[in-house]
Amino acid sequence: MNPIDKKYRYAKTGKLLIEIVPDKCDFCGCCVGVCPEDAIELKEAEIFIIDSRCTNCAKCVWSCPIEVIKFNKDGVII
Amino acid sequence: MKNEYDVVVVGSGPAGSMAARFAAEKGVSVLMLEKDRDVGYPVRCGEAISKAGVEEFIPSDEKWINARISKFSLNAPNGTECVIEFGDAGYVLERRIFDYELAKTAAKAGAEILTRAYVNGLLFSDDKVCGVKYEYRGEQKEVKAKVVIAADGVESRVGRWAGIKTYIDYRDMECCTQVTAANINANEDTLYFYFGKDVAPQGYFWVFPKGGNCANIGLGVSGIVGKKKSALSFLNEFMEQHYPGAPILTSIAGGVPSAPTLEKISAPGILIVGDAARQVNPLSGGGIASGMIGGSIGGRIAAEAIKMNKLDHILTYDKAWHDRLGKRHETFNRIKNGIYNFSDDKFNNIAHSFNKIPKDKRTLGRVFTVALINNPSLLIDVAKVFIV
Ligand SMILES: Cc1cc2nc3c(=O)[nH]c(=O)nc-3n(C[C@H](O)[C@H](O)[C@H](O)COP(=O)(O)OP(=O)(O)OC[C@H]3O[C@@H](n4cnc5c(N)ncnc54)[C@H](O)[C@@H]3O)c2cc1C
Numbered sequence: 097m098n099p100i101d102k103k104y105r106y107a108k109t110g111k112l113l114i115e116i117v118p119d120k121c122d123f124c125g126c127c128v129g130v131c132p133e134d135a136i137e138l139k140e141a142e143i144f145i146i147d148s149r150c151t152n153c154a155k156c157v158w159s160c161p162i163e164v165i166k167f168n169k170d171g172v173i174i
Numbered sequence: 175m176k177n178e179y180d181v182v183v184v185g186s187g188p189a190g191s192m193a194a195r196f197a198a199e200k201g202v203s204v205l206m207l208e209k210d211r212d213v214g215y216p217v218r219c220g221e222a223i224s225k226a227g228v229e230e231f232i233p234s235d236e237k238w239i240n241a242r243i244s245k246f247s248l249n250a251p252n253g254t255e256c257v258i259e260f261g262d263a264g265y266v267l268e269r270r271i272f273d274y275e276l277a278k279t280a281a282k283a284g285a286e287i288l289t290r291a292y293v294n295g296l297l298f299s300d301d302k303v304c305g306v307k308y309e310y311r312g313e314q315k316e317v318k319a320k321v322v323i324a325a326d327g328v329e330s331r332v333g334r335w336a337g338i339k340t341y342i343d344y345r346d347m348e349c350c351t352q353v354t355a356a357n358i359n360a361n362e363d364t365l366y367f368y369f370g371k372d373v374a375p376q377g378y379f380w381v382f383p384k385g386g387n388c389a390n391i392g393l394g395v396s397g398i399v400g401k402k403k404s405a406l407s408f409l410n411e412f413m414e415q416h417y418p419g420a421p422i423l424t425s426i427a428g429g430v431p432s433a434p435t436l437e438k439i440s441a442p443g444i445l446i447v448g449d450a451a452r453q454v455n456p457l458s459g460g461g462i463a464s465g466m467i468g469g470s471i472g473g474r475i476a477a478e479a480i481k482m483n484k485l486d487h488i489l490t491y492d493k494a495w496h497d498r499l500g501k502r503h504e505t506f507n508r509i510k511n512g513i514y515n516f517s518d519d520k521f522n523n524i525a526h527s528f529n530k531i532p533k534d535k536r537t538l539g540r541v542f543t544v545a546l547i548n549n550p551s552l553l554i555d556v557a558k559v560f561i562v
């Protein structure tokens with residue numbers, strides 16, 4: 097991908113961004129269950145954050161049993 | 175497939191299947207939608223259940239019983255083991271077959287089932303839910319319903335779209351990971367539980383035998399713990415220490431909403447059942463049996479409302495659930511909160527005192543009694559469990 101075409105998710109509240117590490121997710125729904133903003137879309141084998149709703153509260157990060165949602169200080173490509 | 179049903183159920187777990195079945199048995203038309211390819215798979219569960227919990231809904235059948243359980247082994251942090259025997263009381267299931275069989279009972283009662291149907295929105299008419307939007311093989315579709323039953327499990331989004339607060343406090347979420355491993359030496363009639371800050375703080379670790387030297391080995395920890403250390407790290411450490419090199423047949427993640435039932439589980443045109451409604455026993459984390467109970471009540475009440483042509487009747491579901499189990503779960507939750515704050519020393523003391531009781535008098539109730547010597551304020555709550 098041309099770097100100029102890259103789009104980033106920006107945090108509304110702070111510098112840390114939430115990222116779902118690709119290919120590591122088990123699609124278990126734990127993060128979706130704790131998200132106060134209904135900001136995670138989870139299909140059979142597909143997951144993504146609905147950027148406009150996410151407040152970067154990090155509750156999903158704390159709840160992921162297998163360390164799939166993480167902070168990424170550098171910015172997250174969408 | 176029609177484009178209108180009396181009842182549409184979202185999710186085909188134990189709660190969804192029982193909702194579909196109990197509604198269909200009363201003669202209303204039912205469609206159950208499931209996002210995954212298969213009913214019952216993937217399995218995100220330790221698969222332990224009491225015999226009574228099963229047999230309220232389906233006769234016991236060897237084809238989905240992996241192990242017959244007659245003992246609990248509770249293990250304190252210092253290794254002290256308390257064994258409690260109680261006859262032929264429970265099973266470890268093969269849930270991919272069990273859930274499938276439950277769905278078949280719904281189908282037999284007349285419910286239609288569609289897999290690979292991902293529900294992504296609700297239909298409304300005058301602020302009342304009147305159907306769902308779903309994606310099926312890449313196509314966006316709609317189906318109308320007099321009553322929608324949300325049985326969409328721990329992720330539970332359907333209820334939110336109807337304005338019900340279904341998300342769970344991360345502190346109450348038991349964040350779990352489990353492997354099914356082979357070559358595990360464990361008694362096949364015993365459920366093993368491990369407690370303490372090193373194995374599973376604010377939760378517990380389990381080894382549930384599945385027959386043929388296989389076992390479900392996993393744990394759940396609260397989101398508070400997960401903030402510092404993930405369930406996965408705890409599991410890796412335990413496996414390394416106890417079963418290094420054991421072949422891993424399955425590994426899964428999952429969440430158990432260990433809290434009392436949601437304050438509101440019905441709204442005009444919609445009912446919530448099972449994990450989605452937080453109908454889990456907050457103390458044990460068991461939700462198969464209670465989900466089936468919630469689903470059956472929801473399905474029955476939805477059908478009654480349709481038959482009576484009085485859709486407001488579905489709002490009686492909250493109370494019906496509360497009377498059957500919801501109230502008990504509130505008590506279990508208070509006990510859970512008490513036990514979660516126990517230190518390792520306290521667990522060790524309880525185990526030690528318990529083992530002084532004569533063998534034939536060791537019951538689960540007595541574990542709690544002994545626990546009370548250490549924590550008298552729990553007394554009232556425990557008394558309620560056994561009296562109410
Ligand atoms: C690791 C772990 C161990 C456990 N161990 C035990 C145990 O030993 N004993 C016990 O009793 N309980 C246990 N539980 C709890 C138990 O698994 C659940 O309580 C039970 O499965 C709840 O049933 P349910 O029907 O409410 O939800 P689920 O079984 O989760 O079913 C929900 C269904 O809805 C589907 N769905 C979700 N969203 C949508 C959508 N938008 N559109 C269409 N379909 C959708 C899902 O794909 C899923 O099939 C455990 C849970 C975990 C995570």
Ligand code: SF4
Nearest residue numbers: 131150151153154156
């Ligand atoms: S950071 Fe908070 S709002 Fe954003 S997806 Fe995670 S839980 Fe939801």
Ligand code: SF4
Nearest residue numbers: 121122124125127160
């Ligand atoms: S909690 Fe973790 S493993 Fe589970 S769906 Fe969310 S990101 Fe994936």
